[in-house]
Amino acid sequence: MSLLDIRSLAVSFDTAAGRIQALAGVSFSLERGEVLALLGESGSGKSVTAAAIMDLVPSPPGAVDRGAILFDGVDLLTLPPRQRRDLCGARIALIFQDALASLNPVYSVGWQIGEMFRIHQNKSGPEIGAAVIDLLEAVGIPDAARRAKQYPHQFSGGMRQRIMIAMAVALSPDIIIADEPTTALDVTIQAQIVDLLATVRQRSGAGMIFITHDLGVVAEIADRVAVMYAGRIVETASVFELFATPQHPYSQGLLASQPRVDVETPDLVPIPGSAPNPAALPSGCAFRTRCPRAQDLCAEVEPLLAAAGPGRQVACHFPGAFA
Numbered sequence: 001m002s003l004l005d006i007r008s009l010a011v012s013f014d015t016a017a018g019r020i021q022a023l024a025g026v027s028f029s030l031e032r033g034e035v036l037a038l039l040g041e042s043g044s045g046k047s048v049t050a051a052a053i054m055d056l057v058p059s060p061p062g063a064v065d066r067g068a069i070l071f072d073g074v075d076l077l078t079l080p081p082r083q084r085r086d087l088c089g090a091r092i093a094l095i096f097q098d099a100l101a102s103l104n105p106v107y108s109v110g111w112q113i114g115e116m117f118r119i120h121q122n123k124s125g126p127e128i129g130a131a132v133i134d135l136l137e138a139v140g141i142p143d144a145a146r147r148a149k150q151y152p153h154q155f156s157g158g159m160r161q162r163i164m165i166a167m168a169v170a171l172s173p174d175i176i177i178a179d180e181p182t183t184a185l186d187v188t189i190q191a192q193i194v195d196l197l198a199t200v201r202q203r204s205g206a207g208m209i210f211i212t213h214d215l216g217v218v219a220e221i222a223d224r225v226a227v228m229y230a231g232r233i234v235e236t237a238s239v240f241e242l243f244a245t246p247q248h249p250y251s252q253g254l255l256a257s258q259p260r261v262d263v264e265t266p267d268l269v270p271i272p273g274s275a276p277n278p279a280a281l282p283s284g285c286a287f288r289t290r291c292p293r294a295q296d297l298c299a300e301v302e303p304l305l306a307a308a309g310p311g312r313q314v315a316c317h318f319p320g321a322f323a
Contacts, residue, residue, distance in 0.1 A: 001073055002029035003207045004053075004175060009067035011052050014060060017279040022048045024231045025067070027305065030175065035201060035208045037218045037239070039254070040228035041275050046211045047097075048231075050177045053209075054094050055084050072174070090120045093168035097180040099160035103152040109163050110136075110148030116170040135166040139196060158189035162196065169200055176201070177209045182217060194221055215258050219243060224311075227251050230276055230286035233305055237312045247308055247319040249291045285317070293318045 011023040023045050030036050038046045051057045052064055055076070069076040071092065076084055088094075096102040104112060113132045117123040123131070129148075136144035139162040152160055161181055168176055178197060182190040198221055201208050210221055218225055218239060225242045227235040227250065235248040246252045253271035273290040276282060282289050288298040297317050308314040 002070075003032045003034075003072065004030040004209075005068075005070040006049070006053075007068040007070065009049070009052060009069065010065040011048055011057055011062060012065055013062045015279065017277075020278040021281075022062070022231055022278065023052065026228075026231070026233055028226050028233060028236060030207045030209060032174075032207055033201075033205050035198075035210055035221055035223045037222035037225045038209060038211045038228055039213065039215070039218055039225055041213060043230075043275050043278070044228040045231040046228055047179055049228075050094060050179050050209065050211060053177065054088050054092065055081070056094075086120065089116070090171045091173050092175045092177065093171070093173040095161075095164050095168045095176065095178045095181050097183050099157070099164045100152060102164060103160060105152055108149050108151055109155070113148075113163070113167050113170060116167060120171055131170070135170055136163070138169075139163070139166045139200075140192075141166075157185055158192065161185065161189075161193050165193075165196060165200065169204060169206075172204060173206055175207045175209065176204075177211070179211045180213075181210075182212070182214070190217070197221065215243075215254065227254070230281060231278065232286065232315065233313075234287065234315045235313065236305070241309075241312060245321055247312075247314045247321070248287075248316050249293055250287050253290075 006026060006028050009023055009026045010021065012019050012021050026045065026049060028036065038049060040046055053069055057064060064077060079087070103109065110132045113135060114128040117128045117131060132148050133144045136148055141147055141159060141162055155163065181197065182193050185193065194217055197208070212218060222239045224236065224238050226233050227248065229250050235242070235246070235251045242251060243255065246255055256269040257271055259268060271290055276286055276289065284300050284302050285291070285298040288294040291298065295318065303315045303317050305313045305315040308319060
């Protein structure tokens with residue numbers, strides 16, 4: 001049994017343009033100890049997927065319309081709100097994209113990390129203080145005892161992200177969801193954060209969902225990749241298979257538009273057009289208006305995610321290697 005099994009998850013939001021479908025039947029699984037990357041452009045549904053797992057979809061205007069989120073065989077959507085919050089806080093952890101916005105500016109970082117132990121483990125006093133210092137040292141923050149007394153604004157962006165990671169792993173969760181954790185950091189700090197997350201995962205054995213639009217990060221940290229477009233998963237494959245032989249035209253477009261270090265003067269080919277308005281998606285395949293392979297069938301029938309080899313799925317009427 002998979003550690004996490006998402007089945008036909010659909011999430012929608014009320015907007016000024018009407019009700020829009022942010023997720024339209026998303027399905028994937030996460031195994032114990034695995035790193036699954038959710039890859040796609042902004043607006044593809046990656047962060048909404050994380051919010052749905054963590055019970056953070058704002059209602060209103062959002063709602064989980066259907067589907068199941070099975071964690072260790074238990075459907076989180078069927079749990080009472082208090083029980084689900086306790087479980088998500090202790091066994092499923094989320095690292096937010098914007099650490100400064102996620103940390104409370106009026107409390108010290110040590111107090112905020114210690115809150116995890118107070119709420120979920122009923123610890124208090126010196127026991128919490130020692131645990132906080134250990135965590136800060138584990139994520140590479142020097143002079144941890146002193147810095148635990150400082151406030152979020154007194155840390156750099158990279159250090160704040162390390163604090164978020166410390167909070168996420170404080171209770172040894174089974175799953176860590178990292179939502180664009182390297183966004184807005186410079187390249188050197190990005191590499192340090194990715195290395196730290198890889199080390200945390202190896203030490204803890206936790207499964208990880210890594211949300212990103214950065215193919216370089218995917219290549220470095222992921223075991224398996226799920227490519228998302230317009231609220232749907234269009235391809236799943238091992239990281240090696242996706243980079244070597246992408247099958248969906250959108251996956252191919254993402255790879256072709258990225259610079260390569262193994263080619264002296266790579267030809268970067270942008271994906272034509274732009275992501276569709278979720279309030280007015282094209283009929284059939286949502287990618288067809290940007291797809292070089294689109295045919296009449298693509299406008300008439302939405303392609304479903306189907307097996308395309310061992311451990312691989314593609315949602316395309318005409319999948320295949322690069323032309």
